Amino acid sequence: MDDFIARPDGDLSWLVSRGEAAGDAGFTPFMESVDALLMGRSTYQAIADQDDxxxxxxxxxxxxxxxxxDVDPRITVHRDxxxxxxxxxxxxxxxxxxxxGRTTRAFLEAGLITELTLSRVPVLIGQGAPLFGPLSADIELEHVRTEVLGGGMxxxxxxxLPRADATPESVARAV
Known part of the structure; x- marks a missing residue:
């Protein structure tokens, strides 16, 4: 609830703290709605050892x-x-x-994200890696929907909303 996406040491155990009550927390329908994923190195390393x-x-x-x-046959690595x-x-x-966090922020800054879905887990972890961090300007959002999921999520x-000052060239500067 306090906008951190990981504890300072990268721990994500709070994310699954709702256990079976949360079900898959809407993850399966969300994944079915996307074509591909792009994540930063830290996010990848947090999930790389998952068997499933x-x-x-x-x-x-x-x-x-x-x-x-060639670190992992399940992924494609990009340098920029x-x-x-x-x-x-x-x-x-x-x-x-x-x-x-950093990857999402860079894409938001560059105007390359058109929809943002935030899932909040009802727990305060107090400190850690922020989801967004500093931005160069306000990013205006328009509410589409809110859904209560299992486990109180x-x-x-x-x-x-489009930013007048964002250009594709700003991607390189934002990372």
Whole structure:
């Protein structure tokens, strides 16, 4: 509830603290609605060891300047945002789930996110990695819907309103 996406040490155990009461927290229908995923290195490393890969066969792309290209056969590694955007576009992916605080912030800054779905877990962790962090300007949102999920989780979707000052070139500066 306090806008942190991980504890300071990267721990995500609070995310599943609702247990079976949360079900899949709307994850399966959400994953079914996307063509591909793009996440940052930290997000990937937080889930890399999961035996049960939860992405329903969707292509997973990771932004990293340090991961080896062949680190994991389940992912495609990109060295920069522009390369990832090019590959995703060329593959015809129109609805891409962007995950991870810094990656999401960079795409918001560049005006490349049109919809934002936030799922809030009813727990306060007090400190950690922020979801958004500093932004260069306000990003205006328009409420689309809010749904209460199992275990008291709340999922809200917003339309991201276009920013007059965002250009594709600002992607490189935002990362």
């Amino acid at each position: 890969w939860p992405y329903l066969g969707r292509p997973v792309h990771v932004l990293s300047s340090t991961l080896p290209a 945002v522009a390369a990832a955007v090019d590959v995703l576009s060329e593959a015809g992916h129109r609805r891409v789930y962007v995950d991870g 709340v999922q809200t979707t917003y339309r991201v």
